[in-house]
Amino acid sequence: MIKAILSRIAQTALVVFLLVTICFFIVHALPGNPFEGEKAVSDVVIQKMEESFGLDKSKPVQLLNYWSNLFLTGDMGMSMNFKGTPVSTILGQSFPISFQLGLVAMIFGCGIGMPLGIIAALYKNKFPDYLAMIVAMAGICLPAFVIGPLLQLFVAKPIPFLNIAGWMQPQDILLPALTLGFGVAAYIARLMRGGMLEVLGQDYIRTARAKGVTTSDIIFKHALRPAISPAITYLGPAFAAVMTGSFIVETIFQIPGMGQHFIDAVIAKDIFLILGLVLFYGILMGLANLAVDILLLFLNPRLRA
Amino acid sequence: MTKIRPFSHLLILFCLSALLTGCFNQKNSAEKAAEEGMLIVGNGNEPKALDPHLVSGVVESNVLRALFEGLCIEHPSDDSIALPGAAESWEANDNFTIWTFHLNPMGTWSDGVPVTAQDFVFAYERILHPDFPSEYASMLYFIKNAESFNKGEVKDFSEVGVKALAEFKVEITLKSPTPFLPEITKHFTWLPVPKHKILEFGEQTEPHTAWTYAENLVSNGAFRLKKWRKNHYIEVEKNPHYWDETKLKLNGIRFIPTKNINTEARMFLNGQLHVTYQMPPDLIPTANEDYSGETRQELYIGTRFVRANVKREFTGKREVRQALSLCLDRQSLIDNVLQGGQKVAGSVTPPFGSYKPKFKTEFNPKKAKELLKLAGYDDATSLPEISLLTTDSGMRTAEAMQALWREHLGLRVRIIQREWKSYLEMRKNLEFDLMEGGWVGDYLDPTTFLDLWIESNGNNNTGWGDPAYEALLNEAELIQDQTARYEKLIQAESYVMGALPAIPVYHYTTNYFISPLVKNWHPLLLNNHPYKFIELATE
Numbered sequence A: 001m002i003k004a005i006l007s008r009i010a011q012t013a014l015v016v017f018l019l020v021t022i023c024f025f026i027v028h029a030l031p032g033n034p035f036e037g038e039k040a041v042s043d044v045v046i047q048k049m050e051e052s053f054g055l056d057k058s059k060p061v062q063l064l065n066y067w068s069n070l071f072l073t074g075d076m077g078m079s080m081n082f083k084g085t086p087v088s089t090i091l092g093q094s095f096p097i098s099f100q101l102g103l104v105a106m107i108f109g110c111g112i113g114m115p116l117g118i119i120a121a122l123y124k125n126k127f128p129d130y131l132a133m134i135v136a137m138a139g140i141c142l143p144a145f146v147i148g149p150l151l152q153l154f155v156a157k158p159i160p161f162l163n164i165a166g167w168m169q170p171q172d173i174l175l176p177a178l179t180l181g182f183g184v185a186a187y188i189a190r191l192m193r194g195g196m197l198e199v200l201g202q203d204y205i206r207t208a209r210a211k212g213v214t215t216s217d218i219i220f221k222h223a224l225r226p227a228i229s230p231a232i233t234y235l236g237p238a239f240a241a242v243m244t245g246s247f248i249v250e251t252i253f254q255i256p257g258m259g260q261h262f263i264d265a266v267i268a269k270d271i272f273l274i275l276g277l278v279l280f281y282g283i284l285m286g287l288a289n290l291a292v293d294i295l296l297l298f299l300n301p302r303l304r305a
Numbered sequence B: 001m002t003k004i005r006p007f008s009h010l011l012i013l014f015c016l017s018a019l020l021t022g023c024f025n026q027k028n029s030a031e032k033a034a035e036e037g038m039l040i041v042g043n044g045n046e047p048k049a050l051d052p053h054l055v056s057g058v059v060e061s062n063v064l065r066a067l068f069e070g071l072c073i074e075h076p077s078d079d080s081i082a083l084p085g086a087a088e089s090w091e092a093n094d095n096f097t098i099w100t101f102h103l104n105p106m107g108t109w110s111d112g113v114p115v116t117a118q119d120f121v122f123a124y125e126r127i128l129h130p131d132f133p134s135e136y137a138s139m140l141y142f143i144k145n146a147e148s149f150n151k152g153e154v155k156d157f158s159e160v161g162v163k164a165l166a167e168f169k170v171e172i173t174l175k176s177p178t179p180f181l182p183e184i185t186k187h188f189t190w191l192p193v194p195k196h197k198i199l200e201f202g203e204q205t206e207p208h209t210a211w212t213y214a215e216n217l218v219s220n221g222a223f224r225l226k227k228w229r230k231n232h233y234i235e236v237e238k239n240p241h242y243w244d245e246t247k248l249k250l251n252g253i254r255f256i257p258t259k260n261i262n263t264e265a266r267m268f269l270n271g272q273l274h275v276t277y278q279m280p281p282d283l284i285p286t287a288n289e290d291y292s293g294e295t296r297q298e299l300y301i302g303t304r305f306v307r308a309n310v311k312r313e314f315t316g317k318r319e320v321r322q323a324l325s326l327c328l329d330r331q332s333l334i335d336n337v338l339q340g341g342q343k344v345a346g347s348v349t350p351p352f353g354s355y356k357p358k359f360k361t362e363f364n365p366k367k368a369k370e371l372l373k374l375a376g377y378d379d380a381t382s383l384p385e386i387s388l389l390t391t392d393s394g395m396r397t398a399e400a401m402q403a404l405w406r407e408h409l410g411l412r413v414r415i416i417q418r419e420w421k422s423y424l425e426m427r428k429n430l431e432f433d434l435m436e437g438g439w440v441g442d443y444l445d446p447t448t449f450l451d452l453w454i455e456s457n458g459n460n461n462t463g464w465g466d467p468a469y470e471a472l473l474n475e476a477e478l479i480q481d482q483t484a485r486y487e488k489l490i491q492a493e494s495y496v497m498g499a500l501p502a503i504p505v506y507h508y509t510t511n512y513f514i515s516p517l518v519k520n521w522h523p524l525l526l527n528n529h530p531y532k533f534i535e536l537a538t539e
Helices: A002-029 A043-052 A059-073 A087-122 A127-141 A144-156 A170-200 A203-210 A215-227 A229-243 A247-252 A259-267 A271-299 B005-024 B029-035 B058-067 B117-128 B146-150 B195-201 B261-269 B281-290 B318-326 B330-338 B365-374 B392-409 B420-428 B447-453 B467-477 B482-499
Strands: B038-042 B072-074 B082-084 B087-092 B098-103 B162-166 B169-173 B223-229 B233-238 B252-256 B295-308 B386-390 B413-417 B434-440 B502-513
Touching: A002 A059, A002 A271, A059 A271, A087 A127, A087 A170, A087 A215, A087 A229, A087 A259, A087 A271, A127 A170, A144 A170, A144 A247, A144 B261, A170 A215, A170 A229, A170 A247, A203 A215, A229 A271, A247 A259, A247 B261, A259 A271, B029 B038, B038 B261, B058 B223, B058 B233, B058 B252, B082 B087, B098 B117, B117 B146, B117 B162, B117 B169, B117 B195, B223 B252, B261 B281, B261 B502, B281 B295, B281 B502, B295 B318, B318 B365, B318 B392, B318 B482, B318 B502, B330 B392, B330 B502, B365 B392, B386 B392, B386 B420, B392 B413, B392 B434, B420 B434, B434 B502, B447 B467, B447 B482, B467 B482
Parallel strands: B038 B252, B386 B413, B386 B434
Antiparallel strands: B072 B082, B087 B098, B098 B169, B162 B169, B223 B233, B233 B252, B295 B434, B295 B502
16 A cells, blocks of 8 residues: 555656646746736846846746756745745745635535435435535536625625624634535535435345334445545545635635635736646645545555455 | 434524624724724735835835835825925925935934935935836936936946935936926835845845845835735834824724725625725716715826727828727716716826816717728728727726727727736737727826827837927926926827827726725825825724
């Protein structure tokens, strides 16, 4: 198993390396100059800016510099948009916030999605199933920019201790996490329902029922563990995606997270910030997938063979 | 089946706690902040930097105005008045070319180090230095030899017209008479920077050092930087070393980078902000009715216009540009599309004070068709399809204009919407027939608009240039009498409007929410509110 894990880590490293390298060339191919502004910037100033960020060198040299700085000194470069701010500072400030938000969103997502899926499976083609699947469908179909403002207007506004937006008090995490978690909950509910239905149709469940095992024991002792596998497979990448923030949720709720940088950095053509984000996201995604693989090994003994 | 009763208990507990909190906690965040003397301002976006020499935007200028103080500062209710800032007094020679500013000896940086004439000389040398990548050094081109030094033609800074005559005395020699120099010195490019701190973290011309980090930044304004969390907030607090500290009404300001205009409005209406940066256009009509006491609609010294690429065959013809202008029903565009109380633009420079441009645009499609015939386009079929470059924020206006030109001239206009950096690149390379754009004045003088149309000006972006026009501007530059100077500039304005490299559409307004708790926040054409005078009522 150790060998398998090590090989996965090596694969992840290779993927991240290729991802950042390809991204480097794509970013350079984007139209526009990172140093252009609303007011005209002279060519001399642009040239000076390019020199100070090392963009005057050839692309392979730039790429080599990027990797060598990263490996030797851990330097991810400076942001071009937030002039003079190291990329590591930006990630260091924004990731913990996205992480907290993502964690609570995942708790909401699992907390709502799993029971919904289980209930739907237990009452297949009955009212609770339809209701649960309507909620799940709504979660998939309704984008965050609809749910977010609805929560702001109909939940935050009437409740005095909830703010519309902002990140100043502990309860400010609730609504954005709910918005972010709703979509996750919807997917989990559907995957959970599917997994559960498949397991509930198995012979050993029928045997358990025949032996008079209670419904709750059937669900929690016998069905849940195998039924949860599809949801776990989805949870890994979803975890990485949710942890790195969401542009929409962050701008709607005024949250200083990481998600908005993914969009803003591309619009501003902030080369080092884009590379830093891709690197970070790539590593996180690799780790999340690795964690899922390990978790599945524990959940499903057949995979260990 | 397992029962879900515990969940309902939790729900009831949640609602009860919400109600209880509500009963005991009647005041909203803005009211509580007002009691603490903390102004909460929506600031539109995250500042790109807090180094006055590296920035060029409004968002940054709003924070810098709290932190730093130039030679002169803004008056709370009149843009045309310059109040003493770092300089307690100033005088000029007879032809307004040599200005002497006497610094306030009480002026200190927020670490207690005195602000001296050397800080100003150091600052102006830094922003103008050819090795320093300042985007906005041209704001100092009023100074003798500043432009040549910035472009590397003059090597020695002692040849530039800035001198420290004594510890607290700065002499500025200008290239031409500028009676309004004190107003220019309010601009953030003219702010001093702490020489001792900049040199502590790097060399004078090193652009991205740690001196502006929250823990290092020292400033000479009414407030000093307390906290700076990216995309979260910037908090400034009263500067205990400020020379006029006893007169300050606020204890601090929190700037929130409110990128989403709808969220910003909702935050204000929920009592989380005292002032918003802007207002969603869709909300303006409702806000004017339902929140009239908290809604402001004020003139702003800026103009929206359509640049024409005069290097292209069709838009290169003056009659065509005039025809395009004559088909714009500007009032209808304002009333039905923009709805923000904007003013019809008669010329590119908005009228202000005693400056009243004579040229006036009009809506006359019949005349437009005649002009097109004159240009050799007899009917709609002979017209080419042209492009109109815009960004997402300009789409509504672009679509409205596209419809107007189609309706009145039969002209087919293809809208090209690009994201910001591509738009800027296409603008610079003149890759358009028409381009939607705008300009906001940096100071209250017509030249902030008229200089745009100088051929070598980087913001011209039309390909247009005319030596006769530039001669008029040069003549005006030498006139000391303000009335005679304005007359000459009005003449220049009429000249450029006759050629019409840019078709004026409307003059900007600022629409925003402001809490009745905020006092002394008056309408200002430049929209640069001096926080020093702002007060917060507690009831």
